[in-house]
Amino acid sequence: MDRTIEPFKIKMVEPIKLTTREQRETILRSAHFNMFQIAAEDVIIDLLTDSGTSAMSSKQWSGILDGDESYAGARSWYRFESVIRDLTGMPHVLPTHQGRASERILFELVGGPGKVIPGNYHFDTTRGNIEHSGARAVDLLTEEASHTRSRYPFKGNIDVNQLNRLIDDVGAEQIPLCVITITNNSVGGQPVSLENLRQTHDICQRSGIKLFLDAARFAENAWLIHERESGQKHRSVREIVREMFDLADGAMISAKKDGLVNIGGVLLMREDDLAQRADSLLILTEGFVTYGGLAGRDLEAMAQGFTEVLDEDYLAYRIASVAYLGQRLLDAGIQIIEPPGGHAIYIDACEFCPHIPAEQYPGQSLVCAFYRHAGIRAVEIGSVMFGKNHSHKELTRLAIPRRVYTKSQIDYVADAIIEVHQQRQTLRGLRITEASQTLRHFTAKFAEL
Structure with a gap:
């Protein structure tokens, strides 16, 4: 029988107040x-x-009870770090209290007056943090995104031709990084294809520009790649997710989406120097690097959520x-x-x-x-x-x-x-x-x- 049902049972309910x-x-x-x-x-x-509105699972709630609330080096931190590293392959994992905290730290470090940050379409908090730093956010939408009725499967893509022109116009030295939002929230929650990510990676690598993912909905993007992109049906979602992150130099993640939790975020980086500077800013404004403004119970819930979402x-x-x-x-x-x-x-x-x-x-x-x-x-x-x-x-x-x-x-x-x-x-x-x-x-x- 071909019918989609909820693959879970309801274990707890909350009443809804009905208004007139x-x-x-x-x-x-x-x-x-x-x-x-x-x-x-x-x-x-x-x-x-x-964002932050998911119903957590019984295993997430049991993890909350088991959370280690030690200030530094808590058991819950090591579990969280292991899950994220295994998922993304990123060597530097910084917990934050939510996605916009990751954005603030990143753009405080790489933004500033005269800098230009291109993307497929920056969401509001991303744009706000870019512009707060003094940098300019530039949206490079693919043409298909402007056609409401088009069934083009990857309307979230960045226009790589526009990206090349922008680099030529302003100079690569003024572009510290390019941000690809997966899925692209501002244009209908539309996915970005692996082909588009590969092309963007190649352009950025040739130009000496870092490629970062705004990866709040990375698992949903990977599933849509699995379902819509030629040559991807045989691959597991985990494999597709790993390739997406392998193409990037870092990522900002609001765990309040595909982390399936009510609070939490992540900032991921490959570069040692950038990560060291981010560590210092995290300690100054969020908390020590093994808790990042979160309780140990939140780290436990995030670790389990990032596992379940696949x-x-x-x-x-x-x-x-x-x-x-x-x-x-x-x-x-x-x-x-x-x-x-x-x-x-x-x-x-x-x-x-x-x-x-x-x-x-x-x-x-x-x-x-x-x-x-x-x-x-x-x-x-x-x-x-x-x-x-x-x-x-x-x-x-x-x-x-x-x-x-x-x-x-x-x-x-x-x-x-x-x-x-x-x-x-x-x-x-x-x-x-x-x-x-x-x-x-x-x-x-x-x-x-």
């Missing part, structure tokens, strides 16, 4: 139409992010469940970024509500509509998030937490969005009434037009 539309209307207005300002207990289905039954279920939601929306005439990616479904907000112009933030309008109608919390990926740097689409992202929601809850999401789509002409645009200069989407206040 009238209650949600009051909550939405009190939050100034910003989902980040709504209390989690007032959300029925939370698709704001897949289970191919889990990955098959994970990708299929996301694709199921995407197909239900497509069947109802709702345009998403095609094909569905790894961790989320991205709705094309301009096509959903074409009467709302881009300058009135249609993605944020959808976010508010989904919460108002059904208590679903999603996030805008567009002009609100990226501001003046935005050059891509106006999207609304439905990020699916790992091992959290059942098929009936995903059907609830699909049904609700289809109902909103049927009354989309009633949706209204928004204007920003208050916003910070950096990462404004977290705290911005809106008013409906």
Whole structure:
């Protein structure tokens, strides 16, 4: 029988508070139409992010009880280091409290005024840390990523021709490293192919530029390579993962995604000198190098999570469940970024509500509509998030937490969005009434037009 089911049993449950539309209307207005300002207990289905929202396994919870809380050289650190080295082959492993801490350390060391950091599409915190250092973040999207309906399997790729031109224009000496985000969150959770990684590696190596991975969703990217890329079907996900990291000089990982934990990050490096400098900065700002701002129990949970995420039954279920939601929306005439990616479904907000112009933030309008109608919390990926740097689409992202929601809850999401789509002409645009200069989407206040 060809049917995908959840490859796990539910051992513990958390109640969901069901709210009325009238209650949600009051909550939405009190939050100034910003989902980040709504209390989690007032959300029925939370698709704001897949970061730190995973349900941990029984083995992860038992590891938490077994965690060694010694300040230096804890048993839990050595287990964590062994798992990461075996997975990635990287000699230098630094634990951090989350991915953006890894970004901050890295770009404080290699960034600075006059530096240019190219990538396939920097996510918001990556861009924020690059620009905070004084460097310039440059996105080099492949052409296929701009076509919503295209079923091109690797829309997350970097445009290698643009990368070559950038190197010629600004000079390799101004480019300390290139960042490839796997999967590419900002363009629909789309994967990067091994062929593209190999080409990028060769270009960077010839030019003396380091290649770093933003590898928060490395396992999902590897599974999509396994399923979509010619010549990869016979290889295990672990083998593909190892080749991905073998092509890189380092990586930043938010363990809150494919690490299947609620807190934690990793910074990986090959170069001894860079790693020594990173160690010093880690000690100054995060903690000693064998705990990096985390408890020993967190290191235990991460070690187990990075092991479990390579289970191919889990990955098959994970990708299929996301694709199921995407197909239900497509069947109802709702345009998403095609094909569905790894961790989320991205709705094309301009096509959903074409009467709302881009300058009135249609993605944020959808976010508010989904919460108002059904208590679903999603996030805008567009002009609100990226501001003046935005050059891509106006999207609304439905990020699916790992091992959290059942098929009936995903059907609830699909049904609700289809109902909103049927009354989309009633949706209204928004204007920003208050916003910070950096990462404004977290705290911005809106008013409906």
